[in-house]
Amino acid sequence: MITFDHPADMRNWSDDAHRQGKRVGLVPTMGYLHQGHLSLVEIARRRADLTVASIFVNPMQFGPAEDLERYPRDEAGDRAKLEAAGVDALYMPTGANMYGPGYQTTISVAEVTSGLCGEARPIHFQGVSTVVAKLFNAVRPDVAVFGEKDYQQLATIRRMVRDLDWGIEIVGGPIVREPDGLAMSSRNVYLSPAEREAALALSRSLEQARCACRSGEVDSDVIVERVRSVVATEPLVQLEYAAVVDAESMQPVDRVGANTLLALAAQVGTTRLIDNTLLAAA
Amino acid sequence: MITFDHPADMRNWSDDAHRQGKRVGLVPTMGYLHQGHLSLVEIARRRADLTVASIFVNPMQFGPAEDLERYPRDEAGDRAKLEAAGVDALYMPTGANMYGPGYQTTISVAEVTSGLCGEARPIHFQGVSTVVAKLFNAVRPDVAVFGEKDYQQLATIRRMVRDLDWGIEIVGGPIVREPDGLAMSSRNVYLSPAEREAALALSRSLEQARCACRSGEVDSDVIVERVRSVVATEPLVQLEYAAVVDAESMQPVDRVGANTLLALAAQVGTTRLIDNTLLAAA
Numbered sequence: 001m002i003t004f005d006h007p008a009d010m011r012n013w014s015d016d017a018h019r020q021g022k023r024v025g026l027v028p029t030m031g032y033l034h035q036g037h038l039s040l041v042e043i044a045r046r047r048a049d050l051t052v053a054s055i056f057v058n059p060m061q062f063g064p065a066e067d068l069e070r071y072p073r074d075e076a077g078d079r080a081k082l083e084a085a086g087v088d089a090l091y092m093p094t095g096a097n098m099y100g101p102g103y104q105t106t107i108s109v110a111e112v113t114s115g116l117c118g119e120a121r122p123i124h125f126q127g128v129s130t131v132v133a134k135l136f137n138a139v140r141p142d143v144a145v146f147g148e149k150d151y152q153q154l155a156t157i158r159r160m161v162r163d164l165d166w167g168i169e170i171v172g173g174p175i176v177r178e179p180d181g182l183a184m185s186s187r188n189v190y191l192s193p194a195e196r197e198a199a200l201a202l203s204r205s206l207e208q209a210r211c212a213c214r215s216g217e218v219d220s221d222v223i224v225e226r227v228r229s230v231v232a233t234e235p236l237v238q239l240e241y242a243a244v245v246d247a248e249s250m251q252p253v254d255r256v257g258a259n260t261l262l263a264l265a266a267q268v269g270t271t272r273l274i275d276n277t278l279l280a281a282a
Numbered sequence: 283m284i285t286f287d288h289p290a291d292m293r294n295w296s297d298d299a300h301r302q303g304k305r306v307g308l309v310p311t312m313g314y315l316h317q318g319h320l321s322l323v324e325i326a327r328r329r330a331d332l333t334v335a336s337i338f339v340n341p342m343q344f345g346p347a348e349d350l351e352r353y354p355r356d357e358a359g360d361r362a363k364l365e366a367a368g369v370d371a372l373y374m375p376t377g378a379n380m381y382g383p384g385y386q387t388t389i390s391v392a393e394v395t396s397g398l399c400g401e402a403r404p405i406h407f408q409g410v411s412t413v414v415a416k417l418f419n420a421v422r423p424d425v426a427v428f429g430e431k432d433y434q435q436l437a438t439i440r441r442m443v444r445d446l447d448w449g450i451e452i453v454g455g456p457i458v459r460e461p462d463g464l465a466m467s468s469r470n471v472y473l474s475p476a477e478r479e480a481a482l483a484l485s486r487s488l489e490q491a492r493c494a495c496r497s498g499e500v501d502s503d504v505i506v507e508r509v510r511s512v513v514a515t516e517p518l519v520q521l522e523y524a525a526v527v528d529a530e531s532m533q534p535v536d537r538v539g540a541n542t543l544l545a546l547a548a549q550v551g552t553t554r555l556i557d558n559t560l561l562a563a564a
Contacts, residue, residue: 007449011449019303021301104391105389106389107387108387134447162382163387165293165419166419
C-alpha cells in the first residue's frame, strides 16, 4: 500500500492508473477505522480496479465546541487494517497541504443540508462538501463509497456531484452494527459502559419504527412519537431530533413513501450519536 | 469540430483523450466571440494537444438588474470562428443540462471576490466560480485559459483551483485591444458611436497611470487620482471604481510593488465596462 500526503502526488498516481485503463475507487474516512469503514473498502474493491482510502480529520467540518481536538486517532492500526483489506493507496494529507496560507474557498449545498444535523451543526456540511471536493480532485476517483450511517452527508455528496457535473459514481454502504444493534462509529469509544448500554435505545427505537411501518403505519408524526417514547426510557439519552424525510432531498414528509428515511441524533452523556433507517410502507 | 451539449458526453471525449496520453486545453466563453477570445484559443492550442472551447451564457453570474436577457449571441459566427481557429471540440451545454431540477450547489471564494467588481455585483463571482467548476468537471482540462481583462475573475479561478486541489494549470491571456485602445469585450456592441468614443477615456487613463509609474510614481492614491481626472473629462463615462490592488489577493495596496494591478469599472451610458493594467514600479 503506497501512501501519499500531497494532492499532486496522489493525482499523478491516479492519472497513471487511468492511462492504464483502470477504474479508481475512493473511500474517504477520518480514520480510527472500524468494520463499517472496512465494509466500504470491500464495496469499493468490487466496483474498481484500484482502491484508495483517505484519512483526514477535517477541521473545517467541526464546530468550535465540538470534538476536533479529542477525535480518536490510531494511524498504525488504521494502516494495518487498510493493508489487510486490500487497499492499494492511502491518501493521508497533512493539514498544511489541505489548508495552506490564504485558503478561502467553500462549497455549499443548500436545501439538503438545511435540516436534521445541519441545524445543530451549521457549518458542518459546508466543511464536508469542501473537503470531499478536495479529495475528489486529488484522487480523481471513478467511484466513491460513503457510509449510510451519515445519510445526510451521503445525500449532500450525491447532490454536489450531480450539481457540479463531477461524473463520479457515489455509492452508499449499509450501516454496520455491533451485535447488540449499536451503529458502529469512531465516536462510540467516548461512551462509558452505562452510556454504551443506554445508547441501544437509539437502534431499538428505529427497529420499533420499522416494525410499525411494516404493520401499516405511514404517519410521520406517529412514527416519530414511537421513537421518542422508546428513547425517553433512557435518562442518559437526550434526543436532539427524530425526523421522517425524503431520502434524496432530506426534506420532511408527512407520510412514509417510496424513498423515506427515519433519521435521529442524540446526546448520550457528552457524546453526540446519529442513526437512521430507511422505511418502507407495508 | 465536434460539439457536445451534455456533461457526460463531453467527459467521455476528454477521458478518451487522456487515455491516449493527450493534454486537453479549455477556453471557457459566453460566446459572441472576438479577437480576445481567439487569442486565448491560440494560447490553449500551444499548451495542449486538443483544445475545447465552451460557450454558455451563465444565468447564475448575472444580477437581477443586469443584461442576461440582452447579452449578445451569434452561434453560427462563433462556430465558424472556433473552427477556423483550430478548436477540436465545442462544449455548448443547454441551460437544462447545467441547472436541472433541485439544483442547489454554490462555490464561494471569499477575500479575492470581496472588493472591486464584487461590490457592485455581489453574486457575480459565486456564479462564475460555480459554473467554471462545472466546466472543469465536464471537460476535465489539463490547462485552462482565461482573459486578463476579467482579472478579478482570473484571480478567483486561480484561488479556487489551488484551494480545491484541482491540479489544472490556469493561464491568463493578455488583454486584446482595438487599434484605438478600447479593450475588446462582447459588451462593446452595446455602445453608441458617442459612447464608443467616450469609452476611450478608460484605456487612456490606464496608459497615463502606467506612464506615471514608469516616471517613479508609486503612491496608489496619486495613481487613482490620475485615472479619475482623465475619466472625468468624459461626461458620458461614470467611474464605478479605480483601485490599486495586489494582483493575486485583489486586496488594496498603498504603493505599487512586485505584482500590482490597477483595475477600473465604469458605466458608459447603460453599459458597464471594465479594464485594467499591471503596474511596474520604475
